Amino acid sequence: MSGLALILLALVGAGVAHAEDGYALWLRYRPVGQTWDARYTAAATQLVPAGGSATITAATSELNRGLRGMLGAVPGQAASVSRDGAILYGTPANSRVIAALDLPLKGLGNDGFVIRSVRVNGHRATVIAANSDVGVLYGVFRFLERMETREPLAGVDVRDAPKLKLRMLNHWDNLDRHVERGYAGLSLWDWFTLPEWKAPRYTDYARANASIGINGTVLNNVNANPDILRPRFLKKVAALADVFRPYGIHVYLSANFGAPVAIGGLKTADPLDPKVQAWWKAKADEIYRLIPDFGGFLVKANSEGQPGPQDYHRTHAQGANMLAAALKPHGGIVIWRAFVYSAQNSEDRAKQAYSEFKPLDGKFADNVMVQVKNGPIDFQPREPFHPLFGAMPHTPLMMEVEITKEYLGFNTHLAYLGTMWAEVLDTDTWQHGQGTTVARVLEDGKGTGLTGMAGVSNIGNDRDWTGSEFDQANWYAFGRLAWNPQGSAEAIARDWTKMTWGENPQMVDAIVGMMMESREAVVNYMTPLGLAHQMATGHHHGPGPWVHNLSRPEWNPVYYNRADANGIGFDRSATGSDAIAQYAPHVAALFGSLNTVPDKDLLWFHHVPWTYRMRSGQTLWDSLIDHYDKGVATVAQMQRTWALLKPYIDKQRFDEETAFMEIQHHDALWWRNASIAYFQSLSKLPLPAGHAEPPHDLRYYEAIKTPYAPGQAE
Ligand code: GCW
Secondary structure (H helix, E strand, O other): OOHHHHHHHHHHHOOHHHOOOOOOOOOOOOOOOHHHHHHHHHOOOEEEEOOOOHHHHHHHHHHHHHHHHHHOOOOEEOOOOOOOOEEEEEOOOOOHHHHHHOOOOOOOOOOOEEEEEEEEOOEEEEEEEEOOHHHHHHHHHHHHHHHHOOOOOOOOEEEEOOOOOEEEEEOOEOOOOOEOOOOOOOOOOOOOOOOOOOOHHHHHHHHHHHHOOOOEEEOOOOOOOHHHHOHHHHHHHHHHHHHHHHHOOEEEEEOOOOHHHHOOOOOOOOOOOHHHHHHHHHHHHHHHHHOOOOOEEEEOOOOOOOOOHHHHOOOHHHHHHHHHHHHHHHOOEEEEEOOOOOOOOOOOHHHHHHHHHHHHOOOOOOOEEEEEEOOOOOOOOOOOOOOOOOOOOOOOEEEEEEOOOOOOOOOOOOOOOHHHHHHHHOOEOOEOEOOOEHHHHHHOOOOOOOOEEEEEOOOOOOOOOOOOHHHHHHHHHHHHHHHOOOOOHHHHHHHHHHHHHOOOHHHHHHHHHHHHHHHHHHHHHHOHHHOOOOEOOOOOOOEOOOOOOOOOHHHOHHHHHOOOOOEEOOOOOOOOOOHHHHOOHHHHHHHHOOOOOOHHHHHHHOOEEOOOEOOOOOEHHHHHHHHHHHHHHHHHHHHHHHHHOHHHOOHHHHHHHHHHHHHHHHHHHHHHHHHHHHHHHHHOOOOOOOOOOOOOOHHHHHOOOOOOOOOOOO
16 A cells, blocks of 8 residues: 555544535535435436536536535436436426426526426436526525435425525625635635636635525625726636636626726716716626626715715716616616715714615616615614615615624624524515515515625635634525525524534534524624614724714714713604604604614614613613623523534534634623723713623723724725
8 A cells, every 4th residue: 555545544544534624614415324315315316417508517516516425426317317216407498308397487587496206207206497507506406405404305396486686795805805894814816816717616606605596796895996897807707707607696896986087097987978978888898798697886986985976966876877878788787885974964874875865766777776784874783774675666775784794793703694684674664564574675676677685795715715614604594585585594594504513403403592692692792772883993893882083973983872971872763863754654653762662772763861761670771781791691601502512513613613602702701891891981880789890990991902803994
């Protein structure tokens, strides 16, 4: 035996071959074990693909990969079903056999699919059919997911289609590979070696996205460098589009509105100037020559220093429509962000997006979508839903959520965001009567067919993609909720857990339990009872409730907490900024009254005295302290639960999460102590019995600086 073979054997013997580092994501395809082996093997004896497109080839290769991993062998491939247990996949257009099965494909659109146990040529078979090859690929991933989550295949009958058309990731990746608000290493896109080198990882990225139905990706930061639109970069973009195409993923770019000036040599970017219009038209033509299925532009305009139509006294609609006209002949769209607030505007920041965009309803071209963050301020651990949902009856709205945890503890805090997004999606806006939930608003394309959800990506070039194992769950949950905004956060967590950690039922229950309470824990130790934006300056790592000296008032945490000797909270009721008036009357009344406002939103909508009596009978002050301590206690409980799971989990992933939870516990205590020290300096109240005083004085916490925290904006 050669020396190398010996070394390899020794490595396998030491278990190295089984070490897991998270690279495989939820597509681990581990052996299914005895209970399932025979049953699944009987249902996967032969692959019968219909058609030979790149997408069908990708489906075949995924089936081979999955079945090899889970069952230890790859079934043979055949042109027609010739034995029991065949898997037949394709479209009726490419297979007479599938057409003859007369499956209920009508109404499933391009992306839906049917998976069904059938008989073909006298044999038992499973058919995976759709109206398009991409639909078939989605069906194949669902089939493999059933095996990964140990669902029976015998008698399978699944019919599913996405409720939203665009299911997109927004990468905030810069051209130098720094990722704004990225906590998972550098950007995946190695612009320097593209287009020649198409790293295999790009394909794995596409596989992961396709497995959860994501069908669009914006490659670059919304704080957009105009250089991405130069020919040299467009070739690189085209190379990525080529890799993603078989997986049904369209590429989009963030466009800098000032590009005609910055790289086009024009003196203006005024959307009404014919030269500017011609420049964008030529640019669109150039892009589509390279990327025929290019998706379109995402634009952050007149927001946080970005150029936009208002620089030329034009409206957001005029700006968006000018770009839309350039893309229209090619079938592209403009996604225009509603995340605007201005230093010159003294209006409550929570009101500004609505004030700006509501009057523009009906003024956008039919290939424009307005992208609205889930809450009115900015991706906080908890916000009420954005008042624009349901308020623009003539404009297709896309919801934007932040998968990367800029405000929820970066990659080291365990916070499952499925519950946060489901909370927003399930909320009733009452805009068109009872039952107009945010999910329903998103599902309604206003007759244009344009519906969608966008998630700010948490993906980087870390080996495990997202900087922690549990942050993979947020990528996964985003895809699942974008596919079905009415999906259950708990069911999604359960599927992800089985695929990521294993099938042991006690372990699955324990992990799902942790995930389901994790986001509320973060809310409790960072910003309980409706507080928001209390994070330290710039990087947003750690607490900074005392910060009051930043140049723009609405960048200061004190702007949001409004804490003083008398009390705390932002009065957005009719006696205050009246932000409640932007909601439907039923919701405005609910939020506007102290008798009905949910505790979780109290300080978002009301300023109350420290001694205010909560409905529980507790004072606000005591309740606040309770919440901070509950947050810390939940993290401690998660640590204890995790420790018990050690026997079930591979060493590297177990050790990493153990360490991350130590960091989380430390940070939770830091948040709790610093926040209490600051608020106590104003309230002058003692802590309720049983709650410890912060170990240090306020100055100590104010002096903590973390200048090298990752993911900063540049
Ligand atoms: O939450 C804020 C972030 C910025 C980001 C901005 C936005 C890309 O702190 O880094 O800029 O939102 O959404 O535009």
